[in-house]
Amino acid sequence: MKVVVADNCGFCPGVKNAINMAEQILGEKNDVYSLGPIIHNKDVVDRLASSGLKTVSDINEIESGTVLIRSHGAAPEQIEVLEQKGLAIVDATCVLVKRVQKIAESLQNEGYRVVVIGDKNHPEVEAVVGCAKDVVVIAGRKDLHLLAGSTKLGVICQTTQSPEYFNEMLSEIVKADFSELKIINTLCKEAINRQKAAVELCKKVDIMFVLGGLESANTRKLAELCKQYNNQTFHLQNWGECDTNTFFDKKAVGVTAGASTPEWIITEFVENLKSFKQRK
Amino acid sequence: MKVVVADNCGFCPGVKNAINMAEQILGEKNDVYSLGPIIHNKDVVDRLASSGLKTVSDINEIESGTVLIRSHGAAPEQIEVLEQKGLAIVDATCVLVKRVQKIAESLQNEGYRVVVIGDKNHPEVEAVVGCAKDVVVIAGRKDLHLLAGSTKLGVICQTTQSPEYFNEMLSEIVKADFSELKIINTLCKEAINRQKAAVELCKKVDIMFVLGGLESANTRKLAELCKQYNNQTFHLQNWGECDTNTFFDKKAVGVTAGASTPEWIITEFVENLKSFKQRK
Numbered sequence: 001m002k003v004v005v006a007d008n009c010g011f012c013p014g015v016k017n018a019i020n021m022a023e024q025i026l027g028e029k030n031d032v033y034s035l036g037p038i039i040h041n042k043d044v045v046d047r048l049a050s051s052g053l054k055t056v057s058d059i060n061e062i063e064s065g066t067v068l069i070r071s072h073g074a075a076p077e078q079i080e081v082l083e084q085k086g087l088a089i090v091d092a093t094c095v096l097v098k099r100v101q102k103i104a105e106s107l108q109n110e111g112y113r114v115v116v117i118g119d120k121n122h123p124e125v126e127a128v129v130g131c132a133k134d135v136v137v138i139a140g141r142k143d144l145h146l147l148a149g150s151t152k153l154g155v156i157c158q159t160t161q162s163p164e165y166f167n168e169m170l171s172e173i174v175k176a177d178f179s180e181l182k183i184i185n186t187l188c189k190e191a192i193n194r195q196k197a198a199v200e201l202c203k204k205v206d207i208m209f210v211l212g213g214l215e216s217a218n219t220r221k222l223a224e225l226c227k228q229y230n231n232q233t234f235h236l237q238n239w240g241e242c243d244t245n246t247f248f249d250k251k252a253v254g255v256t257a258g259a260s261t262p263e264w265i266i267t268e269f270v271e272n273l274k275s276f277k278q279r280k
Numbered sequence: 281m282k283v284v285v286a287d288n289c290g291f292c293p294g295v296k297n298a299i300n301m302a303e304q305i306l307g308e309k310n311d312v313y314s315l316g317p318i319i320h321n322k323d324v325v326d327r328l329a330s331s332g333l334k335t336v337s338d339i340n341e342i343e344s345g346t347v348l349i350r351s352h353g354a355a356p357e358q359i360e361v362l363e364q365k366g367l368a369i370v371d372a373t374c375v376l377v378k379r380v381q382k383i384a385e386s387l388q389n390e391g392y393r394v395v396v397i398g399d400k401n402h403p404e405v406e407a408v409v410g411c412a413k414d415v416v417v418i419a420g421r422k423d424l425h426l427l428a429g430s431t432k433l434g435v436i437c438q439t440t441q442s443p444e445y446f447n448e449m450l451s452e453i454v455k456a457d458f459s460e461l462k463i464i465n466t467l468c469k470e471a472i473n474r475q476k477a478a479v480e481l482c483k484k485v486d487i488m489f490v491l492g493g494l495e496s497a498n499t500r501k502l503a504e505l506c507k508q509y510n511n512q513t514f515h516l517q518n519w520g521e522c523d524t525n526t527f528f529d530k531k532a533v534g535v536t537a538g539a540s541t542p543e544w545i546i547t548e549f550v551e552n553l554k555s556f557k558q559r560k
Contacts, residue, residue: 170454174463175447183454183461 002252003273004205007197010266012190012259014094015039018071019048021092026051031065035078036123038070038092039260040216043238066090072123073097075130096159097124100186101131107154108132112182115147117169118158122217125158138169147176155181159188160218162195162225191218191259195225198256202226205254207247208233211265212258219258239269244276282532283553284485287477290546292470292539294374295319298351299328301372306331311345315358316403318350318372319540320496323518346370352403353377355410376439377404380466381411387434388412392462395427397449398438402497405438418449427456435461439468440498442475442505471498471539475505478536482506485534487527488513491545492538499538519549524556
């Protein structure tokens with residue numbers, strides 16, 4: 001059995017930075033909180049928790065100490081509450097996500113109704129939505145009716161969506177009865193390269209594994225894209241979730257991983273795959 | 281035979297204004313020139329010619345006197361040459377066309393590559409193109425490759441195109457690999473209402489006549505749209521071009537006219553249609 005790992009796979013700079021910041025603060029301070037999981041990977045979050053990072057879902061759970069803003073960012077309103085509480089804030093928001101937030105603010109200030117193409121329940125999108133007052137999330141064709149009556153639309157996109165999906169939604173949005181439409185491409189190039197490499201690989205193998213958190217938007221998008229070209233695509237968190245029957249009769253196996261999947265999860269998975277081959 | 285005339289048909293405010301200005305100047309001055317036909321209607325141009333308006337295609341043909349800038353506008357470079365020649369200039373450019381020119385300039389100044397959706401040989405488009413340095417005309421899908429390598433695109437449209445065509449081209453343009461895309465809807469609302477009324481009418485009649493200059497972009501667009509819903513659609517300049525055999529056996533006849541078609545052409549056509557019925 002041949003095992004091939006996709007190019008551009010594993011931690012992206014934004015995730016690396018968030019983890020580095022967490023580790024540094026945990027080495028310096030007590031009472032360090034993360035408002036929601038710092039990245040969408042359970043294994044990493046568990047490891048940081050054992051080093052002392054307390055992940056909370058509600059600001060009210062934090063009374064004192066340091067709050068780490070996770071890679072997906074936080075809405076200005078949330079930051080304000082943290083400041084009012086007198087908490088120390090360490091911002092680990094990905095620079096590209098920060099850019100989307102600033103663009104949302106600018107579009108709002110320029111008089112545009114802000115349109116975010118993305119998943120409205122994803123923390124990145126929730127934070128971006130919090131940066132503008134007049135804002136609409138388009139999570140699919142079913143939401144397009146929300147654009148009716150808008151004249152100036154300023155469109156941005158969740159960083160981890162695919163160019164194909166971005167284009168598909170834009171092709172629909174341009175049909176709105178607008179006077180002015182400003183579209184800023186806020187897709188993450190790193191994520192696009194990862195998607196391209198994964199799609200290329202999945203076409204050449206008998207079975208494709210996409211490793212990463214189940215909540216991770218970029219991992220889910222990778223799995224969704226690979227599934228289009230190889231229906232033997234499986235999204236798993238780690239080797240522990242792998243059913244070896246799935247690749248028992250396969251000759252070539254592909255592996256890719258989301259931006260928040262640590263190297264050791266990928267290495268463990270690949271080594272187990274290879275040793276499985278030896279056992280055959 | 282029932283004859284129905286479409287709502288919103290005949291002269292638009294821009295054309296009315298250009299003709300009024302021409303008549304006024306001809307009443308006040310000698311040596312009045314128009315750089316290209318003042319509007320795209322031969323009957324009107326002939327009538328103004330008999331009142332003294334000299335239509336020329338080349339600036340070099342004008343030595344002295346007054347130059348009327350036609351409803352479709354002129355490029356800044358042309359205006360400059362006229363000024364250098366010391367000629368008096370009277371600007372009859374349609375206000376909506378003037379707006380497109382100003383938007384092209386603004387987009388250029390904001391760092392966008394200007395994209396004009398329209399017919400590159402039409403004088404309106406030629407004048408708009410003259411307002412920007414880095415500019416591309418998209419006359420159809422075949423021209424989309426010209427957008428390759430552009431990062432900031434500023435898109436506008438020839439005023440007389442239809443919303444359907446504008447949307448069709450935008451759906452393709454959004455697939456370009458851009459970082460920023462600003463689209464300003466520069467379609468003429470008057471032309472859109474005219475198109476809607478014509479399409480509505482052509483569906484209800486056995487035969488549809490679209491009256492107007494053969495060079496007139498808005499008339500051609502009307503005929504093109506009606507043809508999609510009624511293949512018995514004929515684009516004629518006036519009653520003189522009408523072959524009465526075409527409607528000999530028809531029960532309901534529809535008539536519409538472009539923005540540069542004078543009332544008397546429509547009236548003459550409709551009255552001839554009605555009197556033909558009486559002769560039967």
